[in-house]
Amino acid sequence: MAECGITLHLMHGSGTPEATVKMLDAAEQCGIRVLVNDHRVWSDPEGLAASFSNHKALYGYHITDEPTAADFPKLAKAMAGIRKADPNHPAYINLFPSFARGLGTKTYDEYVRRFVKEVQPPFLSYDQYPIVAKGKEGRESPSLRPFFYDNIEQCRRIAQENNLDLWAFCLTTPHYWPAKGTGYPPPTEGHLRLQIYTDLAYGARAVQYFTYWTPGKGAEAGIVYYDGPIDADGKRTKTFDLLKPINAEIKKLAPLLLSLRVTAVAHADPLPQGTKGLSAEIPLTAIKGDCCVSLATRKGERYLWVVSRSFDREQNVTLTLGNGIERLEEVDRGNGETLKLTPTEATRDIVVPLAPGDGRLFRIIGR
Template sequence: MRFFRSIHCLIVVLTLLTSLQVSAQKKKEEFLISIYSPPPAKFLNDKQYQVLKDAYVDILLNIGPGVKSDKEGNLQTLDLARKYGFKVYVFDGRLSLGDDKIREMVSDYKAHPALGGYYITDEPDSARLKSAVDLMNKVKKLDPEKDAYINHLPDWAVNNYEHGFLERYIKLAGKENINYLAYDNYPYKRKQKLEKTYFNNLDIIRRVGLKYNIKTSSCLQSFGMYVSGVEELRRPKADEIRMNVYSNLAYGIKNPVWYPYWTQDNMSSITMSLCVIDSAGVKTDMYEPFRQMNGEMKRLGKTLINLDAQEVYHTGDSLWLGTVRPPADFILKIQDEKADFILSRLVAKSSGEEYVMVVNRSFKQSRKMTFQVKDSVKKMKEISKINGKPVKSSFRAETHQITESFLPGEGKLFQIN
């Protein structure tokens, strides 16, 4: 009997350890990359999903022209996504048909292993915010382990954005129910202009995310758009895509969301440029920069997912709305103060270890730049974009300087010791 009791105790202990291990794995944070407008229903096949897999995508927001958003369409997408290791945020019209239909909807998808969450709504204004959160919370009560996703308007579209809108949203929803504080604000306007609130919006999202300890999410621009024949947003080039990516990372974004992946045709008064994939399922010239940037984000993301962007500064002749120059005692002092750079101090949540990200804010020209490093810094290692590990940088301890070359829009992440 004593022998059997010992065996029983051992089984209990092993079961408990396994349970704790599974729990720890579930809680492990990941840097995830999402897309709007995945392949539509008639292109729901292995070929297109392999193209997505090759580009390091993690999450499919299952909404867009040609995407089947009923039960059958969502389940077909979930099944194929499971095969390729993707998660899907389902979009289902039953969400707006009352409590019974919501319960039915959640029941249909809840157990599927490829389910990442539920797409609730896009860009609710102040008047719609409470009703959007009510739907979100109904879904979360039925499936608390999954995300219930709301994407928000940018700062220029809502009055009192930071305190009267975003903080109201968090208080209504409960911060424990929000996986990502998500929004969109596309930087590349017509006539080579940059959206003037672009950096201000990133900083607001950064501040609110830090205040409430919520991961942040932002849309990346992968389209140009004409409205009634007039260009409103320009199609970004590879260098512009790079700046869009690295400026988001410098501000602590943990879930970049490309909008859109698939080119949308037949949109009445709106004409969209070619996106990552054209409407016939063929890669465009945007695919390779998309794939390359995703690969770099995934590798740097192994470190970035555990870092908070505590301070973000800008250099250059003219500062944008919401940006400030670095203080005299900042970790790095730029040699040419007229050069356009973003300097971000990031701190590891658990260890307090410091990092700095340096971004060439210019998406038009490459730069080679020297920075004077604070005397207290003894070592600087770069986080490799090839394998995500710390590697030797150009830091010289005897002069306390670091000199690096940057492509247009490129960022580099350094570990500080």
């Protein structure tokens, strides 16, 4: 797990306290931290904190995944109990994606806002797996869900309004529903890059992977999982090899990313559902290409993300820089490529090459 570049383990299943301590000990040796899962989160937060709060590998406490609005009162109680028992380690709850049914609210926006108000989480986490496919094993004609960007737009907006960090997801384990003839295809490098770099361009502070270890047969009725980074027999797969270098890029960028605040996001035409075009805040006058851009700032510095919306096609994106921008200098992510782009005097255009799904981060030089 550490070799793949993963730094945080989300524990599923509640073991004995003794077994959890052994897992924490092993994680510490590998430089990994853990969100522990323990049933005492509901009934004995003080005892839970006493068991683990002093362990160096503890990141926090896993409460639940994908609750409905009917669950919010008991989640608020659990969250408050953990916060009081151990104010130094956060409690984790992850929300449904926007297409889910049975949320217990009229809209997804209401679902997320009520969760934030009633449960008072330390950050906002949600999942959305945007690349879907048809066919018997969910491999045919992969496509991007039309509401993918709308979902992250909503969650980013609500997180910012409430001064919360955003946590998002990337699907690493393909799976399908044999009875439905639909599923999530095996991830390509482009699939992974599009999800990860879109999350980062929208300001996500954590990118989570579903899953690292492939669930075994019968893990969920009617679903077949296969070829996650580690398969059900404990062997590395092609997905591991695809994910490892991308995680190395993120690690290289991480110190800068954690100091940046994304202040605006814009998309090129045609605008995906729920998105907006350029605003005055972003120092561009035009975008040509299948991409999105975002502006991030820190201590007087400005940075520009450029991220592909195509997971299977290389492209050259043309950006027209506003007056006063001298050039864009790419931030080194350790992959041997760093561009310095100066616009032509006549058109103010620059061209950004993008591999499938890829994102590139530039420092803006000039006013």
